Amino acid sequence: MAAAHSDVTSADLADRIRSGDKAAESEFVRRFEPGVRAVVRRHTRPGEAMVDDFVQDVLYQVLLKLRAGELRDAAALPAYLRATIVYATTAEYRRRASHGESASVDALDAIAGDSNPVEHLRARQIATQVRSLLAELPIARDRALLQRFYLDERSKDEVCAELGIESDHFHRVVFRARERLRELVERAGAQDA
């Protein structure tokens, strides 16, 4: 488990893609798509509807660079992917900011909402699971901790100071919530399967 993908280095993968190996391209997507998605989500707002688009754009742009052999240091492929994510998400939000004043709310809703019903359904499911999770947190302060940390984006130290809690309690609540949610999501996935 600890040596995931260690058999093929990023440099090997880049070399094979440059030489026209289609299997290497598939391997590239299979290997990096989950990580790219995870990092894209960290650089976008909660519930962002364009996550899939960002992921595809980033992988496609980097794949083109690899095919053309334009990546000088192939070993830095993960860092290059990460930089491409930052560029893509920043550019999109800047574009929205420059057009946002004139774009109608309904048009944005049509673009962001109807184009990805699967993502909408997933967001609803996760929201339902989070409600279930919150219902299992008997202490209001625990709910306050999650809300301030995740939604208000306060730092851990700030949250602890504001709520008068020890950092151990912070770790415990956040860890438990994260693991419990993962269990709920996995269980829901198993039931759907």
Add this chain to the structure above:
Amino acid sequence: MMLPDPGARMTPWLEAVWLQRYLERQLDAEEAAWFEAYLMDKPELVDRLEADSDLRDGLAEVSRGAAAGSGRRVPAAQAVAATGVAGAEAAVDTRAAAAGAVASSDKSTARAQLSRTAPRNISPRRHFSNTLAWAASLIVGVGIGWTSQRSTSQPDLPALMASPTRIVYDAVRDERTPPRIEHADSKSPYVLIEVAVPPGAEHVRVKMENGFEQELVPSPEGFVSFLTKPGEGDIGFIEYTIGSESRRLTLHNITGRK
């Protein structure tokens, strides 16, 4: 500052320390960028990152749902600020009603709000020096390992503890099967945990909710065991693989108290 080579794999406990600091937004911009590149092809780290993002997205959706359920038309960011904990609690209290109550008008407003908002800044608000942060992460990590090493050798603890609470879980049976608890009234702060794992179980790890985790080696009889000093209501997890399948067992009530 020299960050580790992202191509070289860190030890699991050091990865856990980095991940924890990343999720708590305690890495500076350079460190966060390095760690995001590092985790890119590490499925275990990606899973944990996704769980954290799911939690964030779910809480945001719940808050929006609560705002919609209250009949107010509130942009996403304002909804979060305005409803706060009360919103989350309302969502819990009115779970059934709120489940489908994300009105389309509020979604539109929320998206419009998002479209005018800059992307999240991964950088933490606190900017201590890179060196200090790196040193701190090492101290935390070393501290975890050191604590685990010295847990039974603290000078204020007796050299021998008779009949500590012993809890036996069985990963082979259904998770809802209650564990067997012996000496539940023991005065020892430590609890001996034993878990029966299925034949062929590999990569067995215990994870405690305080972030500590440790690899465990099954005995010839098929048990893994560890000694822990749990807090009230603590939960642990046993994770292992059988073939290509990953499994997990939740260890409820590891204090053993009734």
